[in-house]
Amino acid sequence: MQKITINDVAKYAAVSKKTVSRVLNNEANVSDKTMLKVKEAFVALSYRPNPQARGLASNQSFLIGLVYDNPNKSFVSAIQTGALEICNQQGYHLLIHPTDHESPDLLDNLMQLITQSQLDGLVLTPPFSDMKNLLKMLDESKIPYARIAATTDKSTAVSVISNDKKSAYEMTQHLISLGHVDIGFILGHPHHAVTAQRYNGYKKALSDNGLALKKQYIVEGRFDFSSGEKAARNLLGLKKPPTAIFASNDHMAAGVMKVANQKNILLPSQLSIVGFDDSPISEHIWPSLTTVRQPFKLMANKAIEMLIKCIRKEPLEIKFQETESILIVRESSAPHQN
Amino acid sequence: MQKITINDVAKYAAVSKKTVSRVLNNEANVSDKTMLKVKEAFVALSYRPNPQARGLASNQSFLIGLVYDNPNKSFVSAIQTGALEICNQQGYHLLIHPTDHESPDLLDNLMQLITQSQLDGLVLTPPFSDMKNLLKMLDESKIPYARIAATTDKSTAVSVISNDKKSAYEMTQHLISLGHVDIGFILGHPHHAVTAQRYNGYKKALSDNGLALKKQYIVEGRFDFSSGEKAARNLLGLKKPPTAIFASNDHMAAGVMKVANQKNILLPSQLSIVGFDDSPISEHIWPSLTTVRQPFKLMANKAIEMLIKCIRKEPLEIKFQETESILIVRESSAPHQN
């Protein structure tokens, strides 16, 4: 059970190692006959090219880095899975790289990661997908990269675009159609580009329905549970509290739910609560949470596919892809009661 | 900004490349004087050895695989973080490998992963840490591996052992000291070795306190939310339901909580619910969950440290390390009311 190398294959197929290499890399100008011979040798010897050697010779690493924000765990798992699927299939390895997006030496750290690990490419997830200084650095460094769930297509990099504005619009529309008029909104973390998107969707739905935007119903948040609690205490402490609260993500919605429970507000009859992201928690709290599901796994699939094409310098028809999110109506949103 | 190779360093330090290599690998028999010269050259040129070349020449990959069960997300994040810390620091890359532990061709898949990716080592998390056939295969394949949160130390591999029995004992003791006598217990997934451990801790605490073990209070579960719901309907439907429920993990405890809410049982006054794992959800539900926190990050640290020593064939004093779990008392456990 010794290792099979390209030389063994070459000997077996009675060709030179360079020809084997050609077949391996689908290079042109190999006759069908020899191609067949070599491919037979592959299976006969169950040959696996050595990635190290390949990398050394061709100055590649077959490594792709996945950058995500440390505390933000809800969608990371799905993205990891989706990214891995394509990586494995295409012979790349995925290196995960949790980072704090507020770290002052973020750029240096990433640059070091790239050079030190000799990454072939990088995948960015929110909020990195929209960090202008980061994108600029990457553009200058010439490293191929892809963005997941980016909000704008004003980039040189391949991107999977999310339409959060549309989804937030639909969610707000859902609440309005349940009879709600006084709808509180909890903003996301200001560093995330989606924060503005979701807020804009909310605003547009209100105005399209002729409802006024009430300042006191818009409160700040930071995408985490405790900021949701804080925002809820704020909203539910108003003289005329809202009858529905749209939190910019599920964790904050869970925080709202906790506060509502503490205040003995009956859910969902006295207060509708909705979130965004379809985090695992959304199904595991009571009442279960109406939310928006984004196809993160699919987004990761597409991002990696495009990225690998970039790395291989294959022609790429489309640089921007959009995916569809869906509204998941569960128990936490109910008709408005007088 | 061209790449700095070992030849550049050798030239700069006026030694042979082999000597540079020696310094790089901390080999013996290098005089202090030359060692210093070379190290100065390292910093002067800011040299980074090429992992590909290193790997090719020394038949290593500097890759470590992390195997975990796909749906089981609660502790994976902490383990990833802990593993990465040490990997980065020691110059290894971590390849994550989510898998279904019930997959029929699990062994083949893992074997393929090892050979194809040329992993230097493997880290197992529950339930893989205690799967005998898997351990046997790995032993035979001679690949170094480490086990995280294993329950037994009857293994040839380095392991971080968790003492779940003790923690479950303490948790049960906690409930008993709150005055509970009728304590329901929801078992974990039968494939997980910790399931028996936790159950044993529960049993021992009962018997040590002179309490009878009531069969109808022990129900099956599978570590997921819905099995917790099912178990809760079972327990809370009894003529004389328990006044406290100990679920073998937090997700199931959350399921219990949902059912209790649906049945309008006041929490925690009418029913105490406790879990295990300190999953993120435990803080985000209402009432927040009393649970057991295991130091997964630390466990991963230790596992990787030991694994890398194995890979490098360095002497290893201790093959088994135990870590301390702590009881986290939150809102969901309260004194028994008559």
Place this chain on the structure above:
DNA sequence: TATTATTTTGACACCGGTATCATTAACGTT
């Protein structure tokens, strides 16, 4: 001091692939 044992060092092959470029084979053309 001469001799032997032990460190320290370097020359060079080698790991398993790819890149370059020359060579050979196959194909049209006139």
Place this chain on the structure above:
DNA sequence: AACGTTAATGATACCGGTGTCAAAATAATA
């Protein structure tokens, strides 16, 4: 048939390190 052109193939250097082994330098011993 002779020629030029293009396609197919291989010889060999090379990627950036490590392993082997012999040579040189140093230390230990007689």
